[in-house]
Amino acid sequence: MTTTPLSPTARSRINRVKERAVTERAALYAVLDAGLVCHLAYVHDGAPVVLPTGYARDGNTLYLHGSTGARSLRNAAEGAEVCVNVTLVDGVIYARSMFHHSMNYRSAVIHGQARLIVDRQAKLDALRALAEHLAPGSWGYAREPNAKELAATAVLAMDLTEAAVKIRSGPPADEDYDVEADAVWAGVLPLRQEWGAPEPCPLLRAHDEAPEHVKARVGPA
């Protein structure tokens, strides 16, 4: 785990509302670890495309997961520039003015090139990291991928080098004269994610009860 500070380039530098930019690498890792899907953007025939994609972080590497048939992964695997964003919305800011209505959020943007993981063991390691992110405890419980399944799965890796984190938290940031006027209520409506009770597959015959690694996840996400 590197402790090198993030070194934004011109395109990853946050140009607006600079106090929201967070340059610590730990903050980048925290946002990536808290998210579930990323948004992967690439250029296809000169136009941008953005699609939701499974991902995981392992140290300073970001893994992106997909099918070998997915155009997004094929494009990204060819060494083209990609951009990845992970955003978590934490609440809505009800300000005293419409202008200062906003959201509390944590957002990470990563720029760079992705490389296709070809080596079998490296691919298995990456798939294990992706599994731990998506469904902690499933690897070693569910059946591991066979040769055909491995071949049908594409995993890309990106270095977390060119990245920026932006976080907004806390109460509304209203104009002084609106605070002074005290004419309306203002505050934050928090938005939370929660894992519900496991819903068993209707085709199960044994295994009525979900395993511990699934049950342990129920609650705040």
Added chain:
Amino acid sequence: MTTTPLSPTARSRINRVKERAVTERAALYAVLDAGLVCHLAYVHDGAPVVLPTGYARDGNTLYLHGSTGARSLRNAAEGAEVCVNVTLVDGVIYARSMFHHSMNYRSAVIHGQARLIVDRQAKLDALRALAEHLAPGSWGYAREPNAKELAATAVLAMDLTEAAVKIRSGPPADEDYDVEADAVWAGVLPLRQEWGAPEPCPLLRAHDEAPEHVKARVGPA
């Protein structure tokens, strides 16, 4: 409100797992109305950039909201191609095999060009739609934007013409031999969003209690 079916083009056509593609316009509207932020992608100096952006839908128009200083909005306003994605994750699929681990989700992708809204009344109408999406009931309660604030706000509009919706729901889709083996538990862990109790701004002097339009939102998102 148009009832024209979605007409995917080559780039918006869903190439994989075709049964997940939903072509009804109502499904597109439902996904857009359920989301809170979109991911806006554009091309800058030949490379893709994707950033979280506030949005709203009004009929067959998508509004994108930002500051006039935001590079994403400036780029998009210049008539360049953009791509917008809204994704809602509904749960994690714990399959019998790692390969079939997946997510339940609803995702909408829109391609096209965005136009900057210049007309004052059109801009106010769009801002009202954006406010209703972000914070229903706030418009008419909080102070409306003044001339300076209006000038500092950029609103873009996109037609919902070239769009695709992809939805995955229901239990794991395992291989027959894994279902037959019945070796492990399988199912879905649902992920839900919930609005928590309003958190008042510490600078409030009167207005202890949140207004009805805020309190009424508490609960499942």
